[in-house]
Amino acid sequence: MGVKLDVNRLDHTIKLVNGNQLHLLKAISMIVEPAEQVAIVGASGSGKSTLLSLLAGLESRQQGSISYQCGSEQLNKINDVSGFVFQHFHLLPELNALQNVALPLLLKGQKDAEHCALEKLRLVQMEAQAMQPVTKLSGGEQQRVAIARALCSEPKVIFADEPTGNLDQKTAEQVFEHMQKGAKAAGTTMIVVTHDLNLAAKLDKIYHLENGELRL
Numbered sequence: 001m002g003v004k005l006d007v008n009r010l011d012h013t014i015k016l017v018n019g020n021q022l023h024l025l026k027a028i029s030m031i032v033e034p035a036e037q038v039a040i041v042g043a044s045g046s047g048k049s050t051l052l053s054l055l056a057g058l059e060s061r062q063q064g065s066i067s068y069q070c071g072s073e074q075l076n077k078i079n080d081v082s083g084f085v086f087q088h089f090h091l092l093p094e095l096n097a098l099q100n101v102a103l104p105l106l107l108k109g110q111k112d113a114e115h116c117a118l119e120k121l122r123l124v125q126m127e128a129q130a131m132q133p134v135t136k137l138s139g140g141e142q143q144r145v146a147i148a149r150a151l152c153s154e155p156k157v158i159f160a161d162e163p164t165g166n167l168d169q170k171t172a173e174q175v176f177e178h179m180q181k182g183a184k185a186a187g188t189t190m191i192v193v194t195h196d197l198n199l200a201a202k203l204d205k206i207y208h209l210e211n212g213e214l215r216l
């Protein structure tokens, strides 16, 4: 069961190095339903990554509120039930694909970590390369490993920041499809920041961030 996000009037101002202030996000409100897959698009510098970090609880809110609900339960912390996929993969170069995917589960003390990791690698069609050091994998393969890692902890919501930004169009589409399928199969809510309108069009809703305002 995915998480429902109820975002109410988020406001965010940034202090620039020259001392000026940039009113980046202006009273942003949105509702993301459980298992919904939404895109946030907008020009470079419009504040998409900042908004995603706020939604994911990685950055402190200045104003406004976000409530997270899973079934009938109100969640106090989103980090425990969320997965994050970054543009630059953020894999550990000294480990192989399987170890990268299994690591978060091992850290939690899960005994069947490698079994779960292998299952997720199969889902993104990377089982055959499980023992490969990640440095030997292509960009698209590395991102599929990162997606398997995000799916491994069976998150209730996935936040993805330009997950295919480093990939060519064809690979981007394949990787995106894996991510979408994985999230759909598990009923996971997914929020994706992307500049790629083709990919955004594959999701349930597209939000546009412009001049600090979010509109459908």
Ligand SMILES: Nc1ncnc2c1ncn2[C@@H]1O[C@H](COP(=O)(O)OP(=O)(O)OP(=O)(O)O)[C@@H](O)[C@H]1O
Pocket: 014, 015, 016, 024, 042, 043, 044, 045, 046, 047, 048, 049, 050, 051, 195
């Ligand atoms: N901590 C910070 N301190 C100062 N400025 C910041 C900080 N974080 C972001 N900014 C600025 O806020 C603006 C929005 O940044 P953000 O990364 O959220 O935009 P974005 O829409 O994701 O951009 P891109 O598509 O290029 O990644 C940029 O001008 C950036 O330089």
